[in-house]
Amino acid sequence: MFGSIIGIGFICGSVCSLLPHFFSSSFSLGNSFLSACKTLNLVAGDSQPMVNAEYTHAWGTRLLVGLPVGLPSAKVFDNRNAIAEALRVSPDNLEIRYDDGLILDIITQPMPSKVPYRAGTAYRVCVGVNKRGEPRYYDFDGPYPHLLIGGISGGGKSVMLRSILTSLAQGPAPELYLCDLKGGVELGIFRGLECVKGFATELGEVLQVTTKIEAEMKRRYSVMAANGSQSWAGNKAVLVVDELADFKVRPGDPDRVIKAAIKTKLTNLSAKGRAAGVILVLATQRPSADVVDGLIKTNIAASICFRTRDDTQSRIVLDHNGAADLPDIPGRLIFQTAHDETLQGPFLTAEDAKKIIAGLPQREEVIRHESYTDQAEPMDGNSLEL
């Protein structure tokens, strides 16, 4: 008798070891959830929710829950904070969704503070991994045109731009137009790539580059009109601006004319670029209302926001205060498209990026810019020879 009990125990132990993710935490969080449901009166008459499965993952625990007829899932969503308290996690670490049944993800492990760069596929670039370690992508060919990247100095914007550009350059690369008013310190490593069609390190050059991409947008619209098509089917053109605050006009600013001209072009590109396959990536460490003005913001549908200095900056980028409360961890961000998700951005050093770039098609000739003068007529877009 005793021997057979040991035998059954041995078999159960062996089977369980083959299923390390299933039932391995002896239903403890599932039981806590069910107790919370009772306390919160999340029942339908005499019927209670059932935990159909409890899985243990590296990041925490997933509960698959069946709700009795008469208990809508909305009632569970409404009680999220109280359920999180019962499960002893912060509300941020309890994710509830309905997908053919109720799924509760209880995140008990901290997010990693460093995740490696990974190349995307075509126009889909990896912008980080979520709390469950799943990669998330921004698709330059997707439904959310234009990307705003904001956050305090040291938050991780430059590393993010480096990852995005490296991934895009790995191809099939779009045409890249890069504006880096830090003298090319951040984006200079991309300058020699064949796919880089414009590179600016000074205000005059930014006006040249934005004029050129605007002309390309107009050309594409003409082609589309001739073809009777509504959207550009060819290669994308991506304009990257690091730092948007460089075009903020201050009282008595001697560069106000050129800055205003650049701002007008950026607004125009943000409004009309998408259909022509022209996408903006605008980065700033000073997201204020006069830097990310209403017109540009209205046309930008996706944001990556690192920690911000205060609630106001967070609201400018995300329309809520969330980024001000992010932990002080470089690379930690909120990615906003249809909804928000906290991610750890991919980490890519300049040295590693250079190694990848070295294996990509390079241009032989140097980009030549014409100088800008206040008197110059608006350029027709053909003045920048590559």
Ligand SMILES: Nc1ncnc2c1ncn2[C@@H]1O[C@H](COP(=O)(O)OP(=O)(O)OP(=O)(O)O)[C@@H](O)[C@H]1O
């Ligand atoms: N995704 C990341 N994962 C881990 N560490 C990161 C990440 N991104 C940035 N860091 C760290 O933070 C430092 C600052 O990052 P980065 O230069 O990108 O900040 P920034 O927001 O561009 O600042 P600034 O606007 O002053 O240039 C990096 O040198 C790196 O050590």
